Amino acid sequence: MSEAPVRTAGLSKSFWEASRGRIDAVADVTFSCRPGEIFGFLGANGAGKTTTLRMLATILSPTAGDAWIYDHSVLREPQEVRRCLGFYSASTALYPRLTAAETLELFARINGLPEPRVRARRDELIARFGIGKYADARIEKLSTGMKQKVSIARTIAHDPPVLVFDEPTVGLDVLNAIELQKVIAELRSEGKTILFSTHIMSEAERLCDRIAIIHQGRIHACDSLEGLRARTGLHYLEDIFVRIVGEADALHAEAV
């Protein structure tokens, strides 16, 4: 079929809450990514970014539609999908009583890396991220910055071609946030396809090749920064965002 590493068609997710009834968190999201690009999801809190990415990571299952990672369907082949994917989120934690080295070994192993390569890969990652000094310290004893490095390392432990970062800089101080962005840019230059969600405009501007603006569960724009500028006639991403979201709200009000 197609060559797109990530592809969705009509992806939707509805929740049922006793008090509010049916909530459509994600409605009819369709997009695809090109290999080696950083694809950004930009939206306010509750817009549906996290839900969409969780569906791609097979943590949640879609109510309708489907998504494919290298032509593996999240509905039918979730395990294969996860093998091709590395998922990083502020809420994905590490095992506190394992050492950094043990953590990397564990995740390399359970993600399917062949046993002979596990140790080598672990050492590779330790070297790359400079974790050597505290490789044998327990995670619970590490600082936030060190934990973050270990977290990123474990995300790519099995060298997946597709990476998903869900609001990764939430709660990080400026220095650590910049560090993280540097790593993501490095990964892109290695040819990985990266999906990246954020509500911070500057991040999206700096990192993303293409940006999808999500509002109330739907994608209202999906283009490179230049394309968005052309469409709206505005320069700053913040203004572009407000304009597009405003248009969407107006449409919604009319329809209702």
Place this chain on the structure above:
Amino acid sequence: MRAVAALLATDLRQLVRSRRALLVGVLLPIAVWPAVLFISQRVSAEQQARLDQTVYLWSVAGEEADLLRRLVAEAEAAGPGEPDAGVTGDGPAAAGWPASFGLEEVVPAPDDFRTAIDEETIHVFVEALPPGTETAAAQEATGSASRTAASDPDHDAADVGTDDGAAPSPVPVFRAHYRADRDLSREAMDRLQRALARANEMRRERLLLARGFPARPSEMGVIETRDIASEAESTGLQLGRFISALLVSLLLAGGSVVASDSLAGEKERGTLETLLTTAVSRVQIVVAKQLSILVVALAMTAIQLAAIWAYIGSGIVDLPEGVSIALTPGLVVLLFVLYLPVAALLASALLLASAYAKSYKEAQLYFLPAFLIGIAPTLAPLLPGASLRSILALVPIANLSLAVKDILAGDPDPLLTVVAWLVTATAAAALAAASSRMLTRESLITTVQLEPSGALPGPELFRRDVVRWVAAAWAVILVASLFMGTGERILERQIGFNMSVMFGVTLLLLRRYRLPARETLSLRRPPPSAWLAVALGAPSALVVGLFLVQVTAGLMPVPEDVIRAFVEQMFPADLAPWKLLLLLVLLPAVFEELLFRGVLLSGLAGQRTAVRVLVCAVAFALFHVSFFRLVPTAFLGAMLALATLWTGSIFPAMAWHAANNAIAAFVLGDVEALPPWTAAFALPGLAVALYLLRRSGGVEARARPRHDG
């Protein structure tokens, strides 16, 4: 499998590195055990010593006081007596009389004996009343109980305690007052009674001897008792009764050390989400978690048992009197194999609780109920009537507890032991599967505020859950039937309870899954030919069913008295006919149909007809708990299911069920009465009835559902 091993290693590594878990889970119990055992031993020893040493103070007032004093003095003077009735050996009656009764009279008698007993200046107070006093058969117990003791030195018969009702007593009455809630008072009462009995015995002997009769049975013949149960068998039985409860407690305690962290803790920390994004499948995660709980539970149990063994072996703690443990290595291995599914089941249950809880603390809340639910079936060996050769063979944990008791008591049943093992192992697997499904219910994976659900409550979910609900109702009814016991109005209570449970479940399911009542319960008007079919089919099926009972009785004989007891319980002779009609005919016909041929049958829609009928029939049979009725009840259940499916209405089934029960209750007195040839006549009748039903042209009540995705 590499992934499972890696996850298991991770969990164990984390546990071992957690100082607190090790301290609380391993070291504390090991240190606490000897203290607990030691203290309980000391307490009971001290209590016994206290009772033995005490002098018991008594007082007497009344006309016949001197008589009583003489009797007590005679008893004390008699000294240690030869054992009762010339009995020797190791039975209980060979104990004999003690050296002293320890009774000391307090003179003068207090005016207010109630206060005196309260303050323990005396322990027992006796009113020695003359002949002619009215003795009451029942007197109100008001803090101090009253007993009547009648004693007569001149007559042969000497009873302690009479049932004369409110008649005047021809002999002196000794009315003794004591307090049952005080140890000393109780013991004093007991001693006084025994002293009087001893005095009576002596007087009787003298009387008989004076008239030339042999006074002691030992002069006529000697009884020697020999306990043929070997010591191993007796103590084996005792051990077998308690060992399951002990082991389950240890397993649960050990498993819970790691279980709450297992899924609930991971959820709370966010590491579960990390795990779920890896290439490991949900099933692998659950298997690894279950193994870690199982391994830890077994290890902890082994450590605790080793500690207890060491304490007993080194003499720090003594076993309770009369218990000796003869465990060969082979027996230990056998016990390990037998308890493995129990451990697995407990691990699954703990895992399920952990999967369900949203946080570590919530998971810990569930452990007390899990503990109680886990311990309850291990009490089966303590119930007097409970035996492995009954429906209990199908109850997990209870069945293995009974099997182990039988093995230790020297009376094993290999076939049923294997059945018990398989049942428990299956239950463990089923719970583990449920945990796996829990992981895909996304509300439980994340601690996100929203409550997502894959499917909205409705017919689809209903079909998935219906068997489980029926199984839960079955479990409730079964457990209740065990504890309901016997006695008056047992039939009313049992039927009332069962019908309530069934109807309750029916309503609950209708409401919870928003099912249309009319369609789900097939509340439609049946085609007219259906009634003819019922009129023909009900008696025919009943006869065929009875024939089936005889056939299965040939394969699996049921003792006569079991059948008789069953018949007596089901059709009690003294019950009014209208009550019998209500309890045995109308109520079951309505409520059992609603549950089985209504809810359950609808819930099985989408399966082949044969499967639906079979499952419905088996469930129906299992609800009627007696083993030997399994086959005919299943047969009836199958007929009723077919009737409902083919006519599209539940009412013919209700009528058939009612007719069946009515005929059984009122026409047939004895289950085994019919000769085999009647079945030959009934078969054609049944065939015609079934034909009529098939051709009745009723609405095909359940169309095959559309499959969407």
